[in-house]
Amino acid sequence: MRLVSLFALAVAAAPVAALPARQAAPAAPAQAEGSPFVMEEAMIPMRDGVKLHTVILRPRDQKGPLPILFGRTPYGASARAPQNVPANWAALARDGYIFVSQDMRGRFQSEGGPFTLSTEIKTGKNAVDESTDAYDSVDWLVKNVKPNNGKVGMWGVSYPGFTAAVALARPHPALKAVSPQAAWTDYWKNDDLHRWGAMRLTYASDWVNSLQADKTNAGIDLYDRYDTYEWFLKAGSPADIEEKYFKGRVPRYREMIEHPDYDEFWKKQVWSDTLKRTTVPTLNVAGYWDQEDPWGSWQIFYKQRENDPDKLSLMVAGPWNHGSWRSPGNALGRIPFGVDSGTQFMEQVEAPFFAYWLHGKGTKPDFALKSFQSGSWQWKTYAQWPLANxxxxxxxxxxxxxxxxxxxxxxxxxxxxxxxxxxxxxxxxxxxxxxxxxxxxxxxxxxxxxxxxxxxxxxxxxxxxxxxxxxxxxxxxxxxxxxxxxxxxxxxxxxxxxxxxxxxxxxxxxxxxxxxxxxxxxxxxxxxxxxxxxxxxxxxxxxxxxxxxxxxxxxxxxxxxxxxxxxxxxxxxxxxxxxxxxxxxxxxxxxxxxxxxxxxxxxxxxxxxxxxxxxxxxx
Known part of the structure; x- marks a missing residue:
């Protein structure tokens, strides 16, 4: 399964009964015994009336206002509080946050749909898109999840990384820090669906299938043998696969077939074109060996740096595959290098970034790129990127x-x-x-x-x-x-x-x-x-x-x-x-x-x- 939300990375999912359709305020706290968190659920109303299922985890020992750390996901917000602080939250949890996760519209327990995978920033008085959903959700959280200190950060890896990044297109005043990790900007040029216009065939067939065939992560069963090389060779062209297997149930796959060139269908989804002056501190993260989204976070960084007088856009990269910086990160596939680069990232880069902008603690991050350099297996800090020398x-x-x-x-x-x-x-x-x-x-x-x-x-x-x-x-x-x-x-x-x-x-x-x-x-x-x-x-x-x-x-x-x-x-x-x-x-x-x-x-x-x-x- 593709990398899921940060909640689901840490918490085993469990079936949850459907919430009342009109619920808006947080439900009564879920008193999970032994958990360091108190869980609440809410259906947050968007500007068009659609309500999005949201899970709120407060530290059980919370004594005063805390910032909110918010993630949005198509992979299912966990409905169970973790029994322990997840390892990839540990450094953040020491500073104290209210952790919030939300099902995107059309997915799992959220209303709306069908889920389109659209990244378009729409215009018009009544337009809704992923950036407006982020704005409306941040607005509701600051007003209703008490006590908070009025500051919200967004984060996520992969699709949740995109949903954090796209909030920058219409940033809410309370959005004070964002970390898009393995995000993307252009479906046609690189990352998930294409490589410079060449279709990522296996990934489109599996990933898009899992997101659109139904409202959960279940997709259409394709393979009748282990060796997918042989299966795809016999299956024929992408259009043959659509005709034999998907039959319109995976709309984005059909859209790829009908839009092979870089036409307006793809261009209007390049959401990063809407970014103007960089006003929200941003910690972009990418893996040099990310097998899914190696390109997009760099493009967000480059786009932000075009108009970034306060140097708020930062970049971090390392010898990681998709999301492995959220683990110890001490090996590159079969190659051990003996340094817990992922742990160091979480403790020494990510946690201080959010602590400064959301808690007002520590010093302002001051670098263009922090890179865990492969081969030497050492951290390098670059004041500018690209390097002048x-x-x-x-x-x-x-x-x-x-x-x-x-x-x-x-x-x-x-x-x-x-x-x-x-x-x-x-x-x-x-x-x-x-x-x-x-x-x-x-x-x-x-x-x-x-x-x-x-x-x-x-x-x-x-x-x-x-x-x-x-x-x-x-x-x-x-x-x-x-x-x-x-x-x-x-x-x-x-x-x-x-x-x-x-x-x-x-x-x-x-x-x-x-x-x-x-x-x-x-x-x-x-x-x-x-x-x-x-x-x-x-x-x-x-x-x-x-x-x-x-x-x-x-x-x-x-x-x-x-x-x-x-x-x-x-x-x-x-x-x-x-x-x-x-x-x-x-x-x-x-x-x-x-x-x-x-x-x-x-x-x-x-x-x-x-x-x-x-x-x-x-x-």
């Missing part, structure tokens, strides 16, 4: 399969491979479990890439062992000089840190080497670019067969040290299945409605001049 250096891909900072030699040509949509490159090892089903999905972005290195449709380029540490801090981009024999194509680029072959002592137990770190190929940055959108996101156009074109591929912000003795690898491929839907490699007006005959093999070429642009610090 990061030098852009081109790491060139050579025709002999090497990479180096030396420019191409005269006469260098191309390397090529055959891309076959009937045998696409898997995005993680097979057999492949469904989204959320097993822990390996949560860490797929850290998967050892040796599982595809010698496929004939994957080009690998590797450097000599580094003679010193190489620190890469900032935005990484790829520029492929590439061609295809087809009229449409995808190219996927992966920047990889290759551990030395003698990184660990040779194992002696059966199968241990395959699970070890010697020779491990750790992805640092990975992304896909779809050829039909090279000229324009708004209008798809076919590629000219066999014409070498510059494919610019953004690889996002990172902060990593390639250690001495490690090697740098770059892999290039043309499918990433079924995380990304298959490109038929024949241009069709709507790629999601491609028919079986449209899927054709293509010869792919990666040519001289291809490079990865690295922001290098200190060398």
């Amino acid at each position: 990061a030098a852009r250096r081109s790491l060139f891909l050579h025709a002999d399969g090497s990479v180096s900072f030396q420019a191409r030699a005269a006469g260098e040509g191309c390397r090529e491979y055959i891309s076959d949509p009937a045998n696409p490159v898997p995005f993680r090892p097979r057999p492949m479990s469904a989204t959320y089903a097993t822990p390996d999905w949560r860490w797929w972005e850290t998967e050892d890439q040796r599982f595809v290195e010698y496929r004939p449709d994957v080009l690998s380029y590797v450097s000599a062992p580094l003679d010193g540490d190489l620190t890469v801090t900032g935005a990484i981009t790829a520029s492929l000089m590439a061609a295809t024999s087809g009229t449409d194509s995808d190219f996927v680029v992966k920047l990889i840190d290759v551990f030395p072959e003698d990184y660990e002592k040779p194992p002696t137990t059966l199968g241990a080497y395959a699970k070890g770190l010697s020779g491990y190929q750790l992805p640092i940055a990975m992304e896909v670019r779809r050829g039909r959108y090279l000229q324009s996101f708004e209008k798809a156009t076919p590629l000219v067969p066999n014409q070498v074109t510059d494919w610019s591929i953004p690889l996002r912000d990172h902060d990593h040290v390639f250690k001495k003795g490690h090697r740098i690898m770059v892999q290039v491929q043309s499918s990433w299945f079924p995380m990304i839907d298959r490109n038929p490699q024949t241009f069709v007006p709507n790629i999601y409605k491609a028919r079986p005959g449209d899927y054709q093999k293509a010869t792919q070429k990666v040519c001289a001049g291809s490079a990865i642009m690295l922001p290098v610090v200190g060398s």
Whole structure:
């Protein structure tokens, strides 16, 4: 299951009888024996009359006014007070807060619906959207949940992170601090539903399904086998899946099919475009290996910083997958690094942020970015971002399969491979479990890439062992000089840190080497670019067969040290299945409605001049 609300992360959910439809004021306190909290429930009225189910947890030993820490979720607000202070609340609870969680409209016990996943900021006198629901809820909480000190903070991870962030579009005067964690801004460009216009097929099929098929997290059962790679390969195009399985019961999935290009349907949902002067202190949080929402929180930070004279927008990032900063956070998948970076974030960054703005305690946070740097496994504090001292250096891909900072030699040509949509490159090892089903999905972005290195449709380029540490801090981009024999194509680029072959002592137990770190190929940055959108996101156009074109591929912000003795690898491929839907490699007006005959093999070429642009610090 996708990351749920902060309440549900800490409290086991239990069925609750439906609340009276007209209830508005808090219900009588729920005296859960042994719990450090007293629980109340309320149905909070919105401006259009819809009432939203809300759970209020007061500290049992509360002696005076406290600030409210508020989260909104589509995953179900828990209706049971926790028996102990949850570990990921502990640092906050020491300062004292009234914790509030709310079911979004159309979900669980809240009224309204159906749930649309819309992120549009609407205009007009009677318009309602997620920002107005946040405003109305904050207004009600300050007036009705007594005693409070008149200050409200909002927080959340994933969808609750978005609901915290979107409150900034119409901030209530009592909203004094917000922490959007793994939030998003643009459904089409990146994060949950697409990667630069390429559909996130498995995620759309599983996540959107769980949110729209019914009012709870139950979705339509799709899979008749464990290996979802095989299931999606046999299922056909996204339109085939809609016709065979969803049949209109998952509206956002159908909307994705009907709106393949970056049209007004998607543009009007870029809620962050409405942000103006930054007036609410904001602690944005992202994981460098977030398998769901690695991009959006950075974009909120960048947008806020455009008009932030008081430097209220802050950024925190680390070697985390989706939400793992709310755990000890001392390993990157299979790679232990021995520092509880998540605990340190909660105790040393998050709690002081809210304490200053909601309690008036401590000192004002003063940084642009706090980054737990991978490779060195140390916290770094940057007063500005991007860094002024990061030098852009081109790491060139050579025709002999090497990479180096030396420019191409005269006469260098191309390397090529055959891309076959009937045998696409898997995005993680097979057999492949469904989204959320097993822990390996949560860490797929850290998967050892040796599982595809010698496929004939994957080009690998590797450097000599580094003679010193190489620190890469900032935005990484790829520029492929590439061609295809087809009229449409995808190219996927992966920047990889290759551990030395003698990184660990040779194992002696059966199968241990395959699970070890010697020779491990750790992805640092990975992304896909779809050829039909090279000229324009708004209008798809076919590629000219066999014409070498510059494919610019953004690889996002990172902060990593390639250690001495490690090697740098770059892999290039043309499918990433079924995380990304298959490109038929024949241009069709709507790629999601491609028919079986449209899927054709293509010869792919990666040519001289291809490079990865690295922001290098200190060398």
